[in-house]
Amino acid sequence: xxxxxxxVTTSAYAESSIRVLKGLEPVKQRPGMYTRTDTPLHIVQxxxxxxxxxxxxxxxxRIKLTLHADGSVSIEDDxxxxxxxxHPEENAPVIELVFTRLHAGGKFDKGQGGAYSFSGGLxxxxxxxxxxxxxxxxxxxxxxxxxxxxVFAGGDVLEPLSVRPNQGSAEGDRKQGxxxxxxxxxxxxxxxxxxxxxxxxxxRSKAVLMPGVTVQLIDEKKKDSQTWQYKGGLLDYxxxxxxxxxxxxxxxxxxxxxxxxDSFAEGEGAAWAVAFTEEGAPVRESYVNLIPTSAGGTHDSxxxxxxFQAVKSFIELHALLPKGVKLLPEDVFARASYVLSAKxxxxxxxxxxxxRLNSRDAVRLVSSFVRPALELxxxxxxxxxxxxxxLAIKAAxxxxxxxxxxEKRKGSGVAVLPGKLTDCESRDLRYNELFLVEGxxxxxxxxxxxxxxxQAILPLRGKVLNTWEVERDRLFANAEVHxxxxxxxxxxxxxxxxxxxxxxxYGKVCILSDADVDGSHxxxxxxxxxxxxxxxxxxxxxxxxxxxxxxxxxxxxxxKKPASKHYALDEGELAAILDKCAKEGVPRxxxxxxxxxxxxxxxxxxxxxxxxNPDTRRLLPVQLGDLDFATTEARITQLMGKGEAAAxxxxxxxxxxxxxxxx
Numbered sequence: 001x002x003x004x005x006x007x008v009t010t011s012a013y014a015e016s017s018i019r020v021l022k023g024l025e026p027v028k029q030r031p032g033m034y035t036r037t038d039t040p041l042h043i044v045q046x047x048x049x050x051x052x053x054x055x056x057x058x059x060x061x062r063i064k065l066t067l068h069a070d071g072s073v074s075i076e077d078d079x080x081x082x083x084x085x086x087h088p089e090e091n092a093p094v095i096e097l098v099f100t101r102l103h104a105g106g107k108f109d110k111g112q113g114g115a116y117s118f119s120g121g122l123x124x125x126x127x128x129x130x131x132x133x134x135x136x137x138x139x140x141x142x143x144x145x146x147x148x149x150x151v152f153a154g155g156d157v158l159e160p161l162s163v164r165p166n167q168g169s170a171e172g173d174r175k176q177g178x179x180x181x182x183x184x185x186x187x188x189x190x191x192x193x194x195x196x197x198x199x200x201x202x203x204r205s206k207a208v209l210m211p212g213v214t215v216q217l218i219d220e221k222k223k224d225s226q227t228w229q230y231k232g233g234l235l236d237y238x239x240x241x242x243x244x245x246x247x248x249x250x251x252x253x254x255x256x257x258x259x260x261x262d263s264f265a266e267g268e269g270a271a272w273a274v275a276f277t278e279e280g281a282p283v284r285e286s287y288v289n290l291i292p293t294s295a296g297g298t299h300d301s302x303x304x305x306x307x308f309q310a311v312k313s314f315i316e317l318h319a320l321l322p323k324g325v326k327l328l329p330e331d332v333f334a335r336a337s338y339v340l341s342a343k344x345x346x347x348x349x350x351x352x353x354x355x356r357l358n359s360r361d362a363v364r365l366v367s368s369f370v371r372p373a374l375e376l377x378x379x380x381x382x383x384x385x386x387x388x389x390x391l392a393i394k395a396a397x398x399x400x401x402x403x404x405x406x407e408k409r410k411g412s413g414v415a416v417l418p419g420k421l422t423d424c425e426s427r428d429l430r431y432n433e434l435f436l437v438e439g440x441x442x443x444x445x446x447x448x449x450x451x452x453x454x455q456a457i458l459p460l461r462g463k464v465l466n467t468w469e470v471e472r473d474r475l476f477a478n479a480e481v482h483x484x485x486x487x488x489x490x491x492x493x494x495x496x497x498x499x500x501x502x503x504x505x506y507g508k509v510c511i512l513s514d515a516d517v518d519g520s521h522x523x524x525x526x527x528x529x530x531x532x533x534x535x536x537x538x539x540x541x542x543x544x545x546x547x548x549x550x551x552x553x554x555x556x557x558x559x560k561k562p563a564s565k566h567y568a569l570d571e572g573e574l575a576a577i578l579d580k581c582a583k584e585g586v587p588r589x590x591x592x593x594x595x596x597x598x599x600x601x602x603x604x605x606x607x608x609x610x611x612x613n614p615d616t617r618r619l620l621p622v623q624l625g626d627l628d629f630a631t632t633e634a635r636i637t638q639l640m641g642k643g644e645a646a647a648x649x650x651x652x653x654x655x656x657x658x659x660x661x662x663x
Contacts, residue, residue, distance in 0.1 A: 208237040
């Protein structure tokens with residue numbers, strides 16, 4: 001029996017068991033990794049973004065989106081038309097490669113004479129994902145006096161490329177441009193219907209961000225059409241969106257790097273419109289290369305930093321700050337409404353749907369143009385400057401009063417805090433952060449590099465206890481667990497308990513460990529502790545994981561540009577940085593690459609810049625995700641339980657190659 005069982009196991013996991021997904025198969029297998037699957041809006045947006053990129057590059061003035069009666073959607077532009085000749089290396093029509101290969105497109109060519117200088121990201125999946133998740137997709141390209149047409153079904157070529165002369169007489173024929181018509185496959189989406197409100201907002205925003213470009217929406221079912229063209233740009237759009245009258249006139253401006261700029265590539269920069277109101281919900285919209293970033297990102301942080309530094313400078317110059325009041329960026333930003341449009345060469349986004357910009361340099365890029373422009377404007381309009389200063393100071397005073405109330409309520413009966421905890425000065429939960437840091441040396445750098453106002457540091461020595469099977473009343477026998485619980489201010493509890501969270505001392509509890517295997521192990525042990533014994537902290541969104549960089553790249557001076565340093569989270573970001581340097585004329589071998597062996601190797605300044613600074617760090621919220629509590633608990637039992645070694649081995653053998661890391 002034993003022999004037979006062994007044979008069965010071996011045959012079930014043999015060479016033939018390994019499956020290599022080719023072409024667009026990965027997208028069909030796991031569409032959620034590549035796009036939103038609630039509605040087909042994002043796969044339509046990928047086509048729309050390509051049309052917008054043509055207009056952004058100066059080759060188009062009209063974009064038309066049609067919702068057809070049969071459920072299909074077509075996007076038409078008057079750009080250059082997708083090339084349809086044979087690719088010199090792939091020996092296939094370029095128009096076919098663009099729609100059938102995950103990493104093919106003109107956006108990769110950033111060199112002189114490339115197709116696009118600025119575009120919506122370099123994931124390289126784009127319209128190939130649209131094609132993979134469509135029942136049918138038709139592409140027509142008008143270019144060089146010819147009309148090229150190709151048809152796909154389920155991502156595969158249904159009708160090969162055909163080319164005919166452009167007579168200009170056939171219906172729809174025009175001088176140049178591209179038309180893509182797509183029939184989304186309902187099997188991949190929770191709902192077939194496109195959310196009309198989101199679609200209208202998306203189309204209108206394209207018109208706002210590209211003054212002079214006409215954007216049209218035609219709905220065949222409703223026999224309705226809408227057209228947008230904004231000549232006033234961001235200012236008009238923001239004024240129309242505000243629900244309250246601004247305290248001062250809307251501050252509008254733009255700044256872009258020229259060819260001789262010290263730090264940024266020619267054309268990089270931002271345009272913005274900012275309004276400050278005393279009431280009503282703030283309007284906040286940001287874009288990178290015309291891509292809407294609904295979750296904000298580093299360009300938003302740059303705007304916030306620029307506004308704060310300018311207002312702070314004005315307040316200091318005119319000695320307006322009352323004694324005992326400390327101004328924070330949020331005091332200036334709290335009542336700000338804005339529309340921000342940034343142009344970034346090779347932007348790096350979080351996730352395939354590009355909802356958040358992660359490019360670290362974007363903070364400095366936007367701030368460097370916003371700050372001097374606002375400082376000049378405030379000093380030219382001193383009365384407006386004083387009104388804005390009054391608004392910010394009032395916000396700071398309200399914040400400090402709220403913090404004092406919290407402190408009084410918690411003042412009695414507080415446990416003695418751990419001696420190695422370096423606490424922060426503020427008691428405002430909205431801003432307070434506790435970093436659980438691996439090792440005393442890293443803890444020392446973190447203490448020197450932190451923001452003393454809002455960031456506390458608790459160094460941990462070595463590996464934390466695996467608490468998955470530790471009874472709650474035995475938890476405090478471990479000194480590290482005891483210190484964590486006392487520092488946080490919440491007692492251990494179970495998933496069905498109702499713990500008293502009024503003693504919580506920090507709005508964010510952040511796990512900060514090395515970017516290596518040991519650091520990952522410490523992360524897992526701490527996440528196990530929180531999930532098992534502090535689940536309500538996770539449920540309420542208080543637990544985070546900090547992601548320090550793995551590499552540092554020192555780029556030598558070249559021409560007028562000074563030497564610079566860049567940080568990469570992983571090898572993918574490292575490759576992107578080196579590619580960008582190569583395009584700027586700095587070969588890979590001249591870039592000095594350092595790999596951080598641990599947080600202890602970072603100076604206080606580096607740790608602040610990469611991991612602690614809210615504007616440039618990567619901080620992931622810990623959430624349950626799609627799984628319910630019971631399913632998550634069963635999986636962690638399998639991973640962390642003492643008697644589960646056999647189950648863990650089986651899991652690694654069967655599913656080890658399917659592990660996904662969400663960055």
